[in-house]
Amino acid sequence: MFVDGALAMSERPCFFVPLSIGYERLIEAETYERELQGGDKPKEDAAGLLRSSGVLRHRYGRINLQCGQILTLPELAEELGLDLGALTPAKRRGLVTRLGNRVMDEINRVTAITPGALTALVLLSHEQRGLTFAEIEGRAARLLAVAQKLGARTSPTLVTPTGSVRPESLRESLQMFVDAGLVEALDPDRLSELDPRTAPGEGVYATVENKRLALDTSKNVIVHFFVERALVAIAVSTAPSHIVAVETVRERVRELSRLFKVEFRFRAGAPFDSIFDDTLDTMRAEGELADDRLGVTAGPGHRGWSGREWLLAYSSILRNFVEGYRIAARSLAELRERPLADKDLVRKGLSLGRRMFLEGSIRRWEAVSKPILQNAYEAFSDLGYVVHREGKYYLAPDVGTQQKLDEIEATVAKYLLVPS
Template sequence: MAWRPFHAVLRRLLDAWVELRHCDPAPETLALDPERPVRYVLPHRALSDRLLLENLCRRHGLPLDAPPGTSAILSLPEARRRRWRRHSSSPLTALTEDLAAADPQLVPVSIFWGRAPDKRFGLWKLLAADSWALTGRLRRLLSVVVNGRSVEVVFGAPLRLGELHDPARPELTSRKAGRLLRVHFRRVRTRVLGPDLSHRRTLIDSVVASPEVRRAIEEAAAAQERSRTRLTRRAQRYGREIASNMSYPVLRFFDQLLKRLWTRLYDGVEVTGMATVKALAGDHTLVYVPCHRSHIDYLLLSYVLYRQGLMPPHIAAGRNLDMPIVGPLLRRGGAFFMRRSFRDNRLYAAVFDAYLHRLLARGHALEYFIEGGRSRSGRQLAPRHGMLAMTLRSQARLIQEQRRPRPLAFVPVYIGYERVMENASYRRELAGEKKRKESPLALLRTLKRLREPFGRVTVACGEPLILDHWLDAQCPEWRQAIPQGRPTWLGQTLPALGQALSRRINAAARLNASNLVALAMLATPQRVIETPRLEHQLRLLARLGRARPGESLAPPEGTPGDWIDHAERLGLIRRRPQALGELVVADADQAAQLGWYRNNVLHGFALPGLVAFAFRNTPRHDAAGLAQRLSPIWPLLVRELAITAPEDLTAAITEQLGQLTALGLLETVDAGWQRPRALPDQAALDQLGALVEPFLARGFLLLTVLLRQPSGRATAEALADQGRQLAERLALLSGLPAPEFFDASLFAALLEGLEAEGWVWRDNDRVHYGATLQEAARHAQELFDPALRQRLMLLAEVGEDNDGPEAS
């Protein structure tokens, strides 16, 4: 009783000093039963935690009632005290004894005064943050003073004590509750603090001393006739070049810096899907695989995770970012650096593989981009398999070594920008200009753009892929012993895994104003449209996105008029007053920018666009006939745009026909559908079909070039290059300001898709085809109207006459 006035004073001091940086979930969202008493449980005794929790409960109206002589806030006994105080009863035992009178609900509460992994930080180790080590009274006092402005509170789901009660053995109830609570607190600490970090030098030494690196040193010494001591020093140098040096003070610095940067740069950061990630973080090793659209990606994702109460991951970054000033900061923020290619350097590959294996073995979260580099076109690039292969090998090794590793979960992340900072450089590089090297000076030049509007940015976590379960279904033999070379199952598994992750990234996409306006504007012939028609088309696109089965592309808040205003503020379009009504115009430079934002979400409108395009030349279809006509084209579109394909194409097309009919873009007739009679509806249908026209035109040009010569005459490289040249010529003749339309990688990917579908095959580097491809090409030609088909065929003839794909 004598302490109550003193506690009241301390409580008021804490209330004035402490600032909650993060509270998960919001206290008012706790699913508490108002008919049952509530007891809050802390992981250990700490007066500061208790008083802080009391303030938080009072501020949010959470119940704090308790019978006289008891408290609504309990704490678990510490392990070292449980051994020598067995005669004393714990708070949970007292609750169990009174279970008949009241069945309380226990709410576990974790409080972090700052947070850091357990690593030597000098003075910061004394003052700064919660870690895996328990704190003493002096350190707790200093932590409250230093970290009062950076406190995180995590509420757990309420636990009903009565549900654990066993009438036959009532004495076990408190032990069951204590065990469940301790498991919960351990998972929360793992999620927030991450695994313990070793000293960087110690980690590098362990990597160099690993069997795989020692083996690589022996092989290099024999092949290069160099001393093992010299090669060992080189391996240590590689380790220092690669390894991160995550530092909690730098994480705190980045948190404050990036908070101000995002406030100045963006109108807001929208985060979705984080609840699923938090549920996995406590007992899974997480590997974040975001799409790569900008240099901002890795800074943004780490910031979001830190703000959401998750430990930031170790990030695989290109060595080009390891530049003066910036590189050391990124390294201390969790980046580890890798060379673009190290296939011919077996020692470097062994060091990098061993380093990655140790990070995964210790349960550290990782982040890498499966696309390899930033997407200059805005679409999801074909996955590269290097990091995925090392991750799969590491997980298989851990199971082989019988370490019982934590399950590994890939977390796909979609990052959507309303305006990306690298727009200008992307257009230059797509047009053929060489990529400029990153430098601190170039970074300083971008600072002057901070006053420009960049809109909002979205970070959306998709459906996680649990690796063990996925591999068991795809390739059960993966758990067998791994040879020193490449496992046979890896070659067939990696492409499927890369495609699955790409599809899950795209499935998490969210629409924004830039995406919608880009989809509508680039579907107009001259990139000019009346404002009412543009609003109507935006409304149709929003409804189609919302109606997507299973993977809804929810539109942003606001009306089509709001989206047009926002796109104009971002400089993507401009309005032009005219006597008969206002027009919305995109000039050549703006249209090139809009292409990037259209490609971000084009995958979500591919099937309705393809169905709409089929009605351009043939005004009437039935579902079965339309599915037969589109079935050769659809797999290629699925592959290029990383689409999650429906199991039954005919059923999916029937559903799309119904949606287009409900929107007034088609009319039912007899046993099928036909083009609408109203001219505005016909124009809207043609605009929707224009979304897939660039893909179909590229495919038509490539097939025409291929089929105009005997099977086995041309090489794949010559075909892709000839297709690119024809597409570039078509873009110039039609005034299409879209360098990504004739991107050489798209033609190479299209050939790979034809090969994957079995329509072409390679023999001695020559491309062969049969009757199946000829039949598919005939179906594809029927989709085009005669004028467009004749123009494409004439263009292909010109290309063949001037520069055909020779066999050499």
């Protein structure tokens, strides 16, 4: 619509401004959390606005606004070799696609890491029951250093003039999440809530299991900075052997990239092999990976972590996505009886995901998410597992047996198994 308007007024310049608006904690987190779990989005009206006055009694952190490179249609048309005065429908779609991709790339590039987003990332990306403040600070500093090397911007409140993490910014974010009921501050000696009079930063911080989805909205603001390394880490750390041939790693990462192509934006304008080789070289140079005569393995590490600890940390960042796709894969069995409308398949997938969480098949509550399942079904359609037609999903003709469905789930589940 906007592109049509801009093309109709070619004599007047039209500028597209990519804006990244970062929230440390969403004001409507509870409503959004219900939507993620399959609830309907409530209608917005004046009564709802009046009822929302209670939000003013809570803390939501700071909003961070960043502006990307301003784009124009003539510049994009020149990149594509198009004449704006003679666009066929296909060329117009190509122009709109290029604009959308460039806007998203710019938003990802300029998104600033805030204390809330970094704290949420740390809290949701480990395998312990809880973390002390010292552990949170250490993990935050390491992950921030990686993102900064990739050119990530940071909010002024997060870092000192030298670029290191401000501990007080993490404490404020932790307290914000504690006050919101998303995180518990526990006394390790009594296994009870920490006395409010205790000095900030003491005790153990643990996520509230059924509130992890709300915390996940803060984490996802910055997860894109780690996707490329995380895919390599998953491919290496879940392989049957601790030493993996480079070409095997390449093919495993390629498979993961295809699986998650709806989920993540990869580096624009670069082919897969170039991105993979660059990522592998960087991880080698930093000691996260090391060469062996048979392939690559965990390296000596850096910043106080071994290479294996780095691989597990990166893998943990994306674990909820892998688990979510496993839920979606298992839920395809629902299509054996009859095709299902989009919303009905998602509803059944969410119900199945809750059962899988309770029985221990998956570990991350935030994997049971409506957007993750929707993206997974779209990816499965692209991969030929299902057919999407007239608002319904059908099993593909060659995916009719339970054995084939089990193979599809195994294709995803193998990236959750970490050899001892």
